[in-house]
Amino acid sequence: NALVTGGSGLLGLNILLQGSPLYTFLGLSHKRQLSLPSVQLTEIDLGSLQSIEEVLKINTPKLVIHTAGMTDVDGCSRDPNAANFINGILPGNLAKVCCDLGIKFVHISTDHLFDGKGSFVSEEASPKPLNAYGYSKALGEDAVLHNNKEALIVRCNFFTWGPSYRLSFSDFIYNNLANGQPITLADDVYYTPALAQNLIDAIFALLSKDAL
Secondary structure, eight states: OEEEEOTTSHHHHHHHHHOOTTOOEEEEOSSSOOOOTTEEEEOOOTTOHHHHHHHHHHHOOSEEEEOOOOOOHHHHHHOHHHHIIIIIIHHHHHHHHHHHHTOEEEEEOOSTTSOSSSSSOOTTSOOOOOSHHHHHHHHHHHHHHHHOTTOEEEOOOEEOOOOTTSOOHHHHHHHHHHTTOOOOOOSSOOOOOEEHHHHHHHHHHHHHTTOO
16 A cells, blocks of 8 residues: 555665555556565556556555656756656656545655755755756656645655666675775765665654654
């Protein structure tokens, strides 16, 4: 009775694997088919309000967690129209149907919304994104809240292991260090990522406190 979009992505996959005693899970995967114990899988066209409504009416979830998105920052810069559609318009579609059907909706956003001129930015601050990815995610937040004022938006940056088909940034660092390979990283970037498992616990803690 909880539907997770982006089931093959880093956060979506971790949610499906970690789970919660309060929910049984239905996973949505766009390109890659998954085989997970105790997790049902289905398909949905997030670009179609009719398709979203049909899937949600058939499966009757009490909760939808939207983790799917275009997360390649360089790819978003190369194709901002695709980024704006995937990260900006599609979340609004899903939020609208969830609102109409009375389904709790959680939208996973990003910390790429700000220009870096201040630290520990308040959630009341207006976004000032510096790149196409951040701009598209800001559009998504606006679309979600416009269509579903009760939605919960979680702005986050997280780290975790990655599956064999998609190694994470943490895997990149660990594997190179373990193999004695030099790596080059920025020395002027500061952020506060959360361990994915802790982030997931926080999401469900917010849900348990009815923070929507």
